[in-house]
Amino acid sequence: xxxxxxxxxxxxxxxxxxxxAAVLSMAVASPVAAEKFGLGRPALPEEIAAWDLDxxxxxxxxxxxxxxxxxxxxxxxxxxxxxxGDFAEGxxxxxxxxxxxxxxxxxxxxxxxxxxxxxxxxxxxxxxxSMPFGDAQSLTPDEVYAIVAYILYSNDLVDDEFVLSDATxxxxxxxxxxxxxxxxxxxxxxxFWTDSxxxxxxxxxxxxxxRARVLDVTPQEATADEPPAETGDDVLLASxxxxxxxxxxxxxxxxxxxxxxxxxxxxxxxxKCKACHQVGEGAKSKTGPVLNGIVGAQAGAAEGFxxxxxxxxxxxxxxVWNEEELAAFLAKPKAYMKGTKMAFAGLKKDADIEAIxxxxxxxx
Amino acid sequence: xxxxxxxxxxxxxASGLGDGVDATPYGLPIQYESDVVRRNVxxxxxxxxxxxxxxxxxxxxxxxxxxxxxxxxxxxxxxxLRKEDYRLMINGLVDTPLVFTYADLERFPRENRIYFCECxxxxxxxxxxxxxxxxxxTHGMIHNMEYSGVSLRTLLEEAGVKPEGKWVYVExxxxxxxxxxxxxxxxMDDVLVxxxxxxxxxxxxxxxxxxxxxPGWEGNMWVKWLRRVEVMDQPVESREETSKYTDTxxxxxxxxxxxxxxxxxxxxxxxxxxxxxxxxxxxxxTGLAWSGRGAIxxxxxxxxxxxxxxxxxxxxxxxxxxxxxxxxxxxxDGSEMLLQSRARDTSGYVQPTxxxxxxxxxxxxxxxxxAIQTWWVxxxxxxxxxxxx
Numbered sequence: 001x002x003x004x005x006x007x008x009x010x011x012x013x014x015x016x017x018x019x020x021a022a023v024l025s026m027a028v029a030s031p032v033a034a035e036k037f038g039l040g041r042p043a044l045p046e047e048i049a050a051w052d053l054d055x056x057x058x059x060x061x062x063x064x065x066x067x068x069x070x071x072x073x074x075x076x077x078x079x080x081x082x083x084x085g086d087f088a089e090g091x092x093x094x095x096x097x098x099x100x101x102x103x104x105x106x107x108x109x110x111x112x113x114x115x116x117x118x119x120x121x122x123x124x125x126x127x128x129x130s131m132p133f134g135d136a137q138s139l140t141p142d143e144v145y146a147i148v149a150y151i152l153y154s155n156d157l158v159d160d161e162f163v164l165s166d167a168t169x170x171x172x173x174x175x176x177x178x179x180x181x182x183x184x185x186x187x188x189x190x191x192f193w194t195d196s197x198x199x200x201x202x203x204x205x206x207x208x209x210x211r212a213r214v215l216d217v218t219p220q221e222a223t224a225d226e227p228p229a230e231t232g233d234d235v236l237l238a239s240x241x242x243x244x245x246x247x248x249x250x251x252x253x254x255x256x257x258x259x260x261x262x263x264x265x266x267x268x269x270x271x272k273c274k275a276c277h278q279v280g281e282g283a284k285s286k287t288g289p290v291l292n293g294i295v296g297a298q299a300g301a302a303e304g305f306x307x308x309x310x311x312x313x314x315x316x317x318x319x320v321w322n323e324e325e326l327a328a329f330l331a332k333p334k335a336y337m338k339g340t341k342m343a344f345a346g347l348k349k350d351a352d353i354e355a356i357x358x359x360x361x362x363x364x
Numbered sequence: 365x366x367x368x369x370x371x372x373x374x375x376x377x378a379s380g381l382g383d384g385v386d387a388t389p390y391g392l393p394i395q396y397e398s399d400v401v402r403r404n405v406x407x408x409x410x411x412x413x414x415x416x417x418x419x420x421x422x423x424x425x426x427x428x429x430x431x432x433x434x435x436x437x438x439x440x441x442x443x444x445l446r447k448e449d450y451r452l453m454i455n456g457l458v459d460t461p462l463v464f465t466y467a468d469l470e471r472f473p474r475e476n477r478i479y480f481c482e483c484x485x486x487x488x489x490x491x492x493x494x495x496x497x498x499x500x501x502t503h504g505m506i507h508n509m510e511y512s513g514v515s516l517r518t519l520l521e522e523a524g525v526k527p528e529g530k531w532v533y534v535e536x537x538x539x540x541x542x543x544x545x546x547x548x549x550x551x552m553d554d555v556l557v558x559x560x561x562x563x564x565x566x567x568x569x570x571x572x573x574x575x576x577x578x579p580g581w582e583g584n585m586w587v588k589w590l591r592r593v594e595v596m597d598q599p600v601e602s603r604e605e606t607s608k609y610t611d612t613x614x615x616x617x618x619x620x621x622x623x624x625x626x627x628x629x630x631x632x633x634x635x636x637x638x639x640x641x642x643x644x645x646x647x648x649x650t651g652l653a654w655s656g657r658g659a660i661x662x663x664x665x666x667x668x669x670x671x672x673x674x675x676x677x678x679x680x681x682x683x684x685x686x687x688x689x690x691x692x693x694x695x696x697d698g699s700e701m702l703l704q705s706r707a708r709d710t711s712g713y714v715q716p717t718x719x720x721x722x723x724x725x726x727x728x729x730x731x732x733x734x735a736i737q738t739w740w741v742x743x744x745x746x747x748x749x750x751x752x753x
Contacts, residue, residue: 036522039468043453043461051453051592054533054543054600083410093410105616109728116618117607126603129541130440133414136539180610183622189724192626193712197664199673205753206669206702208740210493212636212749218497219405274413274441286411 053129057119059169066165067146069153075143076150078345079132082276082287088112088154092287098154101175114155118177120169124148134275258362266359269352273344279363288342295357295364297321310339326360327353392432399423402433403500408489413441414540416483418504421630421652422637427508427679427687428478431561434507436569437483437583439540439604445589447573452519452557456533456594459524466573469559472514472522477556477579478686480654482506482625484582484609484731490718492727494738494749498637502737502749503630506654508687511577513558516551520595529595533602534576537591544585545599546578550623554579557590580656580685581623582731584609614726625656627715628734629663629690629707640745644698649676653688655709660688662708667694669702669738669752670717676705701741702752718751 055061067075077086083094090096100110109115113123128144130136139147149164152172158164164172212218270279276288283290289302300307300315307315314337319325329336330353332346347353393400402417409415416437419429436442447466455461486505489495496502520532525548532551535543546555556577559566566572571588578585584604599605611619631651634640640647653660660682664673679689690705707715718735725732740750 036524037472037518039471040454040462040464040522043455043463047453047463048455048461052455052594054535054594054602056596056598057601093407104612104618105614107727109612109616111607111612113607119601119606122601122603122606125600130539130603133440134539136440179616180606180618180620183619183624185619185622185624185626189716192714192716192720194714195712197673197706197708197714199664201671202673203671203753206671207753208702208750209753210751211740212494212497215493215495216497217405217407217495218501218636219403221399275411 053125055121055125055128057121059121059166062121062124062166062169063141064166065141065145066163066167067142067144067149068163069146069149069158069160071142072146072148072150072153075139075146079135079139079143080147082342082344083133088151094287097151101155104176104179112155113151114157114175116176116179117174118180120148120152120172120174123151124169132275135272258358262355262358263362265351266355266357266362269347269356270359272347273356276342276344279360283363291360291363293364294321295323295326295361297364299325308337308339308341310337311341323357326357330356397423400433402435403504405489405496405501414439416485416505418500419507420500420637421504421506421632422499422635424632425650425689427652427689428562429507429509429687431509431564431567431570434509434567434570435483435505437505438538438569438588439542440538442569443538443589444568445537445573450537450573450591452574452590453592454519454523454595455592456596457526457529458520458595459526462519462523464519466559469514469557469574472518474512475515475556476510476512477554477577478508478510478683479577479579480506480508480625480685480687481577481583481586482628482654482656484584484622484625487628487733487735487737488730490735490737490749491722491729491733494751497749499630499632499635499737500637503628503632503652505583506652506687508654509561510563511556511558512560512563513556513574513577516555516557516576516593517553519557519593520551523595525595528597531596531599533592533594533596533600534585534587534590535592535594536571536587537589542584542587542604543600543602544587544605545596545602546581546585548595550578550581551593578623580625580658582609582625585623609731611725611729611731613724614728622732623656625654626732626734627653627655627657627660627707627709627711627713629653629660629705629715630737631665631703631705631739634703634741634745634747635739636747636749639747640696640741643745644696647694647696649692649694649703651676651690651705653682653690653705653707654686655682655707655711655713656685657713658710659684659686660707661710663688663690664706664708665690665692666704666706667701670704670706670736673706682710698743700743701739702750703739703741703747704736706736 083091084097085091088097097113100112100115103109124144127147145164149162152158276286277291278284278286279291283292285302285305289305298315299319299321300311330347333340333342333344400420400423404417417435419435420433450466452464483505487502490502530548531545532548533543533545535541558577559574566575574590576587576590611622629651631649633650653663663676665676666673676690676692682688715734715736721735738750738752739747741747
């Protein structure tokens, strides 16, 4: 069919590779290209609209809507800051979204929306389709515009009056838009193609110049009997996450008979919490504290987790996470406890709260 | 010499009975192999949901990777999607946008092909220096399976690609969707829509019920839980093809669309997790080699840190974009070795040294580190990840 003879607008070097690959794969027996099989059914316009959400660099695919920096700051604080920080500076190992401009030619460049991402469409598209982590596709278009406006503001790319909309979108050029070249390995690395690699006396003396042992960032098996070696000063990629592992809570004899359906429902709802919290066998404190045994536990008591002052004070004052208190907290964390680190907005449905508590009880 | 009681005495297993055939309707490896598992490097990522683990290549042989220990990479966790709930949409610049069910896919002519899948970040932690002690951690973001599925070309032809279509955009059904743009020419060439691996259904962590197989190209493009293929006239420039999976050079400029995986190899044994335990004498040195540009033409092994090389024996002739197993059978004299392997592929490419790669790419690339690896094997048989001059 003639459409396959179209001249494609992909880079010459890639085309050469593809042609080479095609030649090599000719020995594979492929079914003969036949006429249509008549399988499948036409996709309906509503179905295409539901799934075809991607946005191209020129803004094609953007829905109508708008959001300003101030609104974005509020939405960001509620839905994004728990991982990305109040100022998009990133928490722990979670991605930093702001800063880093001028660092791309340094060692360990800081790659953010402001310093690295070439197209704003990518940010809009990713926030819209895949964020918040654990609650994807829950944002309205206006919220996405507002969040993206705030990310631009955090990168000093717009002022605080800025309103991002489908109309203003094309005005924004990201600083590193021209910082990319197409794969040039076939040219820049053509000396790696050689007919006769050296086989004998290819170099003089051979010295060991670096050892992995010096860094010692290899995960150790729990059963390994060798003592942990000293950590070098210069841990290259190892991030400085050194939170202590909390002691595993011993299994308590189960007293309350839990509704297994409710527990299963709670397990599903708990996906909203998983970005920060772990529960169950081997669970540890991460961005949020480990939740094994949380129902009936004193507030702020997971060992090794650095709680907010408010949470520690509440625990010291005798707050125990019984079902009532947990339900109130989960409905609106920030209203329930001013100063809590938990940035989660809260569960709107009572049924979800009930299910999550049942699920947590199953790990208590 | 003392007679071996394992031979002279009747052992339990030689007199009693073993398990019946119903003991393990779907078996796991025997308990004595429980150390042959995927492992995670906790400090690499913020959590285990958007993360990666590593194939225990130091403990495997042959070329096919069992699904149960093949590395996993998820961006929003491994989801559970029933075949009955599975839908694949082809839309965009096509004559008829189509929706297929899983059962529909099973009715198209099927193909079986073996390919490696390597994460672009495999060996990425080694750019700045020798860092992780074990082939599993330095080179374990790879697996090699036999896929059964339908050619993507067949499905695109069913929908009818319009002449202005130049790219396909592929995305998954999970929360990350992990979309990538692929040139139409590649999509029409050897890309598979796969639903079986190594004869059985894809495992959950490998995209059950349907994943994309993009031979020779970086693992991130092998979208799992594939739900949509859109024919487009331009690339989407999604998160995973701009902010990630692009390669920053020393001058701050970044390469993009570095899809092909360069030829690469590693000695899997002996290695830091697979010490020599038998002392001097016959020693099997073995490893894996692969190339995204074709088949492996040969592998050279050096015992002295790259000064002298000898050609290894390939277990079987290299095949297109699949793992090749190599062996070098030597009589080890018990002295220290600086073990290296060097892959050559059918395009004439020779795997470079770290110094050669750094010369072109600097230290900030993260992805596509295919440099020659060195294991320092000591007289006691233990090995360590090192760099040499």
